[in-house]
Amino acid sequence: MNDNDKQNGGGGGETPGGSPWMKSLLIWVGILAALALFVNLFGDRAAQPAGTGISYSAFVQKVDGGQVKDVSIAERSISGTLSDDTKFRTINPGDPQLVDRLLKKNVQITARPEETPSFWMILLYQSLPFLLFLGIAFFVLRQMQKNSGSGAMGFGKSRARLLTQKEGKVTFDDVAGIDEAREELQEIVEFLKDPTKFARLGGKIPKGALLVGSPGTGKTLLARAIAGEAGVPFFTISGSDFVEMFVGVGASRVRDMFEQAKKSAPCIVFIDEIDAVGRSRGGGIGNQNDEREQTLNQLLVEMDGFEANEGIIIIAATNRPDVLDPALLRPGRFDRQVVVPTPDIEGRVKILQVHMKKVPLAPDVDPRVIARGTPGFSGADLANLVNEAALLAARRGKRLVAMSEFEEAKDKVMMGAERKSMLMTEDEKRMTAYHEAGHAIVAIHEPASDPIHKATIIPRGRALGMVMRLPERDSHSLHRDQMYAHLSIAMGGRVAEELIFGYDRVSSGASGDIQSATRLARSMVTRWGMSDAVGPLEYGGSDESYLGYQMSRPANMSNETAQLIDAEIKRLVEGGLDRAKTVLTDHIDQLHTLANALLEYETLTGDEIKRLVAGEEIGRNDPGATAAPVAAGGTSVPKIRRPKGPGPFGNPAPQGA
Template sequence: MKHGQRISQRLSQLVLVLGLSLTPTSVGLAQSSNSQTVSYSQFIADLKAGEVSSVELYQEQRLAKFRRKDQPEKSPPNDVFLFDRNPELVELLRQVSLKYGTHVRVVPSGSDSVVVGVISNLLLGFFLLILFLMIIRRANGAGGPGQILNFGKSRARFQMEAQTGVTFDDVAGIEEAKEELQEVVTFLKSAEKFTSIGARIPKGVLLIGPPGTGKTLLAKAIAGEAAVPFFSISGSEFVEMFVGVGASRVRDLFKKAKENAPCLVFIDEIDAVGRQRGAGIGGGNDEREQTLNQLLTEMDGFEGNTGIIVIAATNRPDVLDAALLRPGRFDRQITVDLPSYKGRLQILQVHARDKKIAAEVSLEAIARRTPGFSGAELANLLNEAAILTARRRKSAISNAEIDDAIDRVTIGMTLAPLLNSKKKWLIAYHEVGHALLMTLLKHADPLNKVTIIPRSGGVGGFAQQIFDEERVDSGLYTRAWLLDEITILLGGRAAEVEIFGDAEVTIGASSDLRAVANLAREMVTRYGMSDLGHLALETPGNEVFLGRDLMPRSEYSEAVAVQIDHQVREIVMHCYDIARKLIREHRAAIDKLVELLLEKETIDGDEFRALVRQYTHLPVKEPAWKAMATPVSFVANDAQQS
């Protein structure tokens, strides 16, 4: 690199010297500081008056130098700048020369410009060649010649003893996965403890889970705990535009791993290279399939790879090839799922170590308010709270910042409140329609708060429910709960129709209606919750181009499809009728609630339920676990949009 820098410096000096030496002398004459410049009109007047004794024309420079008859001989000539084309001047000079004897001379242009052009082109080409060679040298590092052809070398990051700064103490909320992987670390540190009784070290561990649950963090923890060489690479780094490069990189990676065994190899996002083969497109010679075939052979082929443990992570296990998932390649599949309450509390405790949090803030309360949050989302939640605290110039994070951070993460950034207009009234009735049904329906989760403060993304307002943590964690939803949830989603549209009439219905319920259609169809086709019987008529995940059939197969006849549509419509219309009936019966309560909401812009669940009790004799839904938990803030329905 020093040699290249010296070349570039010498080139720049050469360009400077050539530029100075090849400058036309005529330009120097034109810019002489001793010459006196006169105007073109004065020059013409002097010519016509016969006061000019001699004229020299420099056509390329569009310059004329002339002397007056009364001008001393030793004085410099006068300069005048000419126009690009001036045939009148040529004719005038001819007449003056004949009439007054003025000496006129046209100075021919030299060939300097041609020489300069040729040398400049040669110099530019030479400079570009040197620059290209320097770029190639820098791209290939300090290696010797031939580095540009090393496409097939593995790009895995290698560390003899990885120091990632992350240990198992920094990983929280996924204790089962930690125990499995701690066992892998023990395999590597004291393999004889297991091999003495005939146990075989697992060849591969596949980490499966939703995004943000800590799969890559677990791999960093293993690298920090295990005192063995560690290779890390992403699945996308195997695939290149050149055919055969991916397979070559796989071979090179395992060759280096065998030389440093026992060791760990971590492949992040393995679905980039491990997707199912034979999708019907690309053929068997597809570059990705060749790379996958080589990976399968290296993990468990004719030659063994004793002492190499491959750890891979993906959030798309459904698209992976079956040969990759079999025992002998990935012996263990560890699910890294969304954390439960205890897991969320542990994750919050880890991320709260370096943050200043007020004494009144309870991490237990935050953990109960955030079911369904991943570890990454919890970390982002505390970070947003810290940013809001700094913006508000507070010394520690308080409950107000936690509340605003939860709303910002789940819904969006707060915008300026709406002015008192028809749009604001429409949004208020829409959201109160949702909130009233959350309060009155027996099997629905109760209301946390309702607001008409707009949020980013076109959200004009929203109503939040207090979701049952057990139900969210277990994923078990009853038919009664699903029907009530559909009724709640239709509450906004029902309120618009009852209050303003069919002609004033807005498009604000479009997202609600999409969610209603999906829920009702799943009840019929997947959950067996309709008059069609206990049948699963559709299966999820029939995506094209993921190793499955190009044309998805219909799982029922056209007659059954008509019945499915009929059942879906029956469910939706039944829930819609209930929503309209409840809103019609409690019109007085809705009007009072809307007036209060327009005044305060946000009403919490307790105040809302207290107002509903004043206008109805029906039992009001209260949080069953209110004594032990702070309300869970989670968006239950799509808000009114502009």
């Protein structure tokens, strides 16, 4: 008996003695036969003599007038033929003088008995509608049972599915970029294949492994790889499949799931999104919370209770380990917590190589260059990137996917699609060009800044333009000089607008820059201890909210501390503004050169920006560009129009002024 037979046998599967299509055929034949019998009975009951129906008084008048040729008399009806060969019928009221009247008029009389059905026919006729209703209801319930896996009468049955590997088999060779997590789970697979290798040294098979990681990092893919490698039955279920609106259903499904798993042991049970059922207990009110807690209690007992479930390994996945109940995370239930991180550059290279196997690539495609330009991308993001590049090449009618498609797909994923239908005036384009050029010039002259990858004034997503900086290598922390550089670069666009167009012409385009700078400065002060005035203390974000209402400050903060924090945040942001102003004032020629190049070409690479700043010509052979190549310099320094009152370049104005 194979694993599928075991599961079907344990859950009330197919009965022996016939294939499913034969059973369906027999059911339909029975329904059609019952309908035919039903119609036949109705036809017999509804069969009446032919002819036009007339009243009994009219019939008597025709008899007295000699218009009736012959009649056929039954117990309840009279039928016959008139002199003009017209058929008629009427009701027999039991008139005792009718026969004498007919004989006087020489009417031919025929007597016929009343047809009465037998007792069994009457019984069948009376019970046939009820039998038809029962048959249809039984057929519908059987179909529901086949489709749902548990049936309308099996609410407490487990919805765990036995995963087969006939199609789409995944192995560890298909999992890349998360080598440490793969090694942890590969040991479980080896234990299942050869338990004596570990048992002779006293090792016991782990009862559970919890996969923890951000969305898209490959937790479910790892579980599928375990199913492909282990060669043992693999049950899969989602955490939301346990909980229902009826209390006790989830606990019943947990029990049934483990009963099925015991019959197939050794086996693996994979629970996806376990936080749907494994949240900490005691945090809610109502029946649904009671149902979830009962389900969790049953899961805890089944995983490690008085009755040990030997040979059943539970593998669960979540991206919210902080909300799980502590009793669920202890050793003996989930012995291992496997972190599935966002891949580093080497991991991204391997993931790209896995997804590029199915894509015909041009010779200029370099996975390492793409991986360097996609920091923070998860495995799902990289798969989406490869897919977008393939779709873009298909739309262009290409047979190979080139590096240009990957670059454009990366821009689309990171910045959004180009808003080609958006029409910008020349003033708006010029404002955007100087804004982005301000970011780029400050970034070039900030030693702690990441290199510039690309600058563009083509609208993408919600932005009118963008300067993209990419790190040379993956970094896991920020230094103080990098934070200061980020603040000044964020303020570079606003400073450039004020230098070129004046104080009154500063636009709202810097709203996103101001928001990101403020968040960074707040984290520096309240979380990372980067303020000497506040000190190395952790206060949490003062922009926390509770139930949708904005909190003025965290509960552990006094009014004086909140004012000090606000002052330090303002000092850091305005310090970045002053640094950006100094850089752009000292290199105003480079600002004009880069802005003019953006107006001409709309998009510049990092190498082109470096050449322009160094005073070289970029000499791009762009078919769409009609103007001459841009060279550095050639623009005079405009006079800075300062505001008359206090502002960002003078003494700081009071808040709210």
